[in-house]
Amino acid sequence: MDRLLIEYQCNVGLEAASDLRKLFEQVLLATVHEKNLNYKILLCLSETVTNIVKHSQPKASNILVRFEQIDKTWMLKISDDGGFYDLTSTDEKNLSEIGHDLEIGRGIGLIYASCNQIEYSKGKVIEENCITFLWPINQRTDRARILLVEDQASVRSLYHNYLANSYEVFVAKDGNEALKSLKDQPVDLVLSDINMPMMDGLSLRSELIQKPEYELTPFVFITASEEDEMQARATSLGIDDYIIKPVTKENLIFHIERVLQRTRQIVKKLTNRINNNISHSFxxxxxxxxxxxxxxxxxxxxxxxxxxxxxxxxxxxxxxxxxxxxxxxxxxxxxxxxxxxxxxxxxxxxxxxxxxxxxxxxxxxxxxxxxxxxxxxxxxxxxxxxxxxxxxxxxxxxxxxxxxxxxxxxxxxxxxxxxxxxxxxxxxxxxxxxxxxxxxxxxxxxxxxxxxxxxxxxxxxxxxxxxxxxxxxxxxxxxxxxxxxxxxxxxxxxxxxxxxxxxxxxxxxxx
Known part of the structure; x- marks a missing residue:
């Protein structure tokens, strides 16, 4: 599948790199769902445009940037009407041999570290210089994403092995680390131990239900405690399930699938009801x-x-x-x-x-x-x-x-x-x-x-x-x-x- 996502032309100036970066942040957020790859694309964009602004001889007056999906590849093209150092003439294996005055401030090493497929064409009388960056669209999985929160490394590793073949699993050793992980990667379900140092599972759940973006995320406690008081406290926080240790692989997956399926059914019923009441009007x-x-x-x-x-x-x-x-x-x-x-x-x-x-x-x-x-x-x-x-x-x-x-x-x-x-x-x-x-x-x-x-x-x-x-x-x-x-x-x-x-x-x- 091929499609153009953004094409933008601007005058060369000190703010060009910053303005283009802000614009591309919106595009990448909506289309490239890999935080690390987003960073690499933005880095290649800003470093290349900065080089054009500061170092092209003769000076460039216009920059054209184009970002598109070509089959299974992301393609970034940056064209200019000035003179520009050909990055592809540099062997990335010999970056250390580049003259200090050439590499310093130009981010050549950073660019090569962020994209290993770069093409450059030098402009002629009526053509522009063009540098092209290519990144493969990495394999994406549609498996449910599980955040596993467990302080004991051996238990955390065991549960991860239980789940890895069926789900995309992220791990955290306590509630604080779990909150940081959720900022980077939304998940479909949180599976958390209760008794942990720093921030325990009850505190984590209390934090999440105060945040609109997480309050509806299914939450399952897993704990060795069979005390009625503990279970009552957990239930009062609106959890979706409660699992008593020790846990087998089959039992763990059964509980997770039951919660996920119930969540899907509720969402589908509510969506169908809204569809019937609203969408038919237009x-x-x-x-x-x-x-x-x-x-x-x-x-x-x-x-x-x-x-x-x-x-x-x-x-x-x-x-x-x-x-x-x-x-x-x-x-x-x-x-x-x-x-x-x-x-x-x-x-x-x-x-x-x-x-x-x-x-x-x-x-x-x-x-x-x-x-x-x-x-x-x-x-x-x-x-x-x-x-x-x-x-x-x-x-x-x-x-x-x-x-x-x-x-x-x-x-x-x-x-x-x-x-x-x-x-x-x-x-x-x-x-x-x-x-x-x-x-x-x-x-x-x-x-x-x-x-x-x-x-x-x-x-x-x-x-x-x-x-x-x-x-x-x-x-x-x-x-x-x-x-x-x-x-x-x-x-x-x-x-x-x-x-x-x-x-x-x-x-x-x-x-």
Whole structure:
């Protein structure tokens, strides 16, 4: 999956590195969910831009920075119109041999330590210098994250071994260390001993229920104490379970799974209730025939977090359709999806009387995301398209996966791109127009379609097989093609999937 996340041009000045770093912090927080990798990307960005500002000869006047996802790789490109020292001419194994006056203050060693795949192209008369940094997208797991808090090293190691094959486990030796760990890595469940030095388990639980971001995190005590008074104190703190030592591997996993499953059921029931009461007020089933186009839509909902919004508005001449993906997997993200749904629906309905183009709708969304203090707290991607007769399709994109053009001969990405909404004021999106011929289809989807498998290997298999079946079903009716694709998706991603998924097939009605 390829998508542009941010492209930004600025004048060269002393504040350039600082300004770009602040902007990129927002982008990385929403897209690259590895704290250490975020740090490396920011370091390469700030050190490189600082070098351009201070050391390029002749002096550069403009810098263009571009960050995107290219398949399984993060790519950062920094271009300038001045002269710049080629970092790739330096052998990282011989950094110690670089002249002191060259390395000092330029962070070359830091850059090499943060990225081992760097490419540089020197500008010519009408071209700019360009340095490219590449990082592999590391394997991500969708296993539940457990924070294990236990002061005895041997017991901590034993429980970690019990859980490591089933969960992503983080460890802490007391309550204070647990609080620090939670700041760096949110978890799905806390498993804590009660009797510990420094801060015991009861104090840890008391601290967490005072913090809105942790008060709903499932919490399980594990202790050797069978005293009724101790159990009563623990229960009064609203814990989810209480396990008496000694504990076997099977018993420990049983208690954890029971708590996690109960939590998922509660979240799903509450989400469904809210969906029924709120979302139906601004979402409607999209017709199977719209502005001389056949449309087939299928969706999969995890029941948690932000979710996908599919909205449309028809006029006599054409129809406007918006597919928005609200990022985030917590309760607040679900609230923001409703807020954005109401806002976007209102704009589209107004377009019934004063026609709005696809790129204009994205620009409205970006302005709202930038200016509104509340809505700016969540990140979204989106693609908006106008359907018109005779196979005319106009679309604009904001950091969303590229749509696909499907024919009997091939399946190819349609390169329409734009940055994440809300990053910059007055963001413009450039629409493209294509004509879809008889026998061709368009596929539009959210990233859940190719990223809902549990790990990177499975995701690669999921993406390859989904693309294969999309192409193979070009000969069958569009509704059956949709069912076959989603059957394969359910088989590989499981039900429910790890991410909300929306898949749309379009074909023109010609003649």
């Amino acid at each position: 979402t409607h089933q999209i017709p199977t025939n719209l502005s001389h186009w056949n449309i087939a839509v299928s969706r999969r909902d995890t029941g948690a977090g932000g979710g996908d919004l599919l909205l449309f508005q028809s006029n006599k001449e054409d129809s406007l359709v918006a597919l928005i993906d609200i990022m985030g997997h917590d309760e607040s993200a679900k609230f923001f999806s409703y807020a954005y749904g109401g806002f976007i629906s209102g704009i589209m309905r107004a377009g019934k009387y004063a026609k709005i183009a696809c790129h204009e709708l994205l620009q409205h969304i970006s302005e709202m995301a930038y200016n509104d203090e509340l809505l700016s707290k969540v990140t979204l991607t989106g693609i908006v398209f106008n359907l018109a007769p005779k196979g005319k399709l106009t679309m604009a994109c904001a950091a969303h996966p590229h749509p696909l053009m499907i024919s009997k001969e091939s399946i190819e990405a349609i390169h329409v791109e734009g940055i994440l909404p809300g990053l910059l004021p007055d963001t413009k999106y450039n629409p493209i127009q294509i004509t879809v011929r008889a026998g061709e289809r368009i596929a539009i989807y959210t990233d859940g379609l190719t990223e809902s498998a549990p790990d990177n290997v499975s995701r690669g298999k999921l993406e390859n097989q989904i693309l294969t079946i999309i192409k193979e079903t070009i000969h069958v009716p569009i509704d059956r093609a949709l069912r076959l694709v989603m059957q394969k998706f359910d088989e590989l991603a499981g039900t429910p999937p790890n991410d909300d998924t929306t898949f749309i097939l379009l074909e023109p009605l010609l003649g």
